[in-house]
Amino acid sequence: MQRLALLFLLLLTPAIGLAAHPASHPARYRQQESRAHAATTIALEEIAALLLLTGTAPLAARGARRALVRRTRRRRYRQALDVATSELTAQRRTLQIRKLQLVAVDAYGTADPARWHRERAYFCRTRLLPRLAAAGLADQWPLIGREIQRRLELAASAPFVADVAQSGPASDPRVFDPLMQPGDYERHCAMLLRMSGWDTRVTGASGDQGTDVLARRGSRTLVVQCKLYRRPVGNGAVQEVAAARLHQRADLAAVVSNAPFTAAARQLARSTGVHLLHHEQLRDFAPA
Incomplete structure (x- = not known):
């Protein structure tokens, strides 16, 4: 900062010198004007270099680092989603079966999902988290957990693909129906x-x-x-x-x-x- 102050004084000095000589000596005035212009140009270049070293360059570096961090975070987030979704896809059929088995319906027709929710937490703890840890992405679980829970529920709730179109009566031995005989x-x-x-x-x-x-x-x-x-x-x-x-x-x-x-x-x-x-x-x- 002291160096910048000195450079600003250098900028002002030629102007003060010019004001001290009247226009009655035009040749001398032009010579001093030329020297003042050269001194001003040098001072401005020095100020620009100091500003680059003390302000602009670090700001640009910090901006580049922040952009790199953001790209890395997005890439790891997408990788973690892919790893967890791959495991969901591989286990989709088992998840469907477990939900059907564990969501109990009482005599009033009310579904109780408590046991299924415990099973879902167990699946995340024993299947998804180890897969993420093996890929070096365990730190992403707090970020992707809610989205993966949503995808897990969708996978477990999807109907089985029937072997034939369900266009016949409810009691058709080819297609399961809870109302069948x-x-x-x-x-x-x-x-x-x-x-x-x-x-x-x-x-x-x-x-x-x-x-x-x-x-x-x-x-x-x-x-x-x-x-x-x-x-x-x-x-x-x-x-x-x-x-x-x-x-x-x-x-x-x-x-x-x-x-x-x-x-x-x-x-x-x-x-x-x-x-x-x-x-x-x-x-x-x-x-x-």
Whole structure:
């Protein structure tokens, strides 16, 4: 700043000198005017250089740095969205099944999403956050979390793509409908099993000691009990299909439903080796 003040004084000095000499000596006046112009030009160049060093250059550098930071942030945000969305797409079918299983509908027709919300948080914690961390993008979760939650809910709520157009009556065994008849639901489950390579037989209205669908693939036999419910399936169905497995001398047993299963049913299924499935899982059911 002191140097700038001195340069401004240099700018003023030639003008003061010119004012001290009257116009009665024109030759001397022109000579001093030329020297004053040269001194003024040098002083202005010095001021411009000082301003560039002390102000303009750092401001330009800071502006460039800010622009680079903004571009980097946008790029990392988009990368994090892509990583999380890729995992959502890969898990879309499982998310759809879990939501169908976990959103319970009570006797009044009111849906309770509490268990599904816990499942959604678990999915984000165990699938999305590790994927982001592996990509070095874990710090982006607070920024993309709300958008990813919205995309997750859309993916889980999307309807399954039906194998045929749903143009027939509600009770069509080719297409699931919560209002379909129980017998058509059994035929629908048998159709889904055939997609995964099982030979199936629906036992009929009377059933066969707890077996609604009898399926074979290779040397293995599977007994299935089908439950088209609006409430969680209890452990009674697990007991019945476990008994049916003994009666049929089958290798495998499963309870299939559109509804979730109670805690007691899940506990009994673990101890008896019974599979608890949503009907959409039958499309690729291939137990080890």
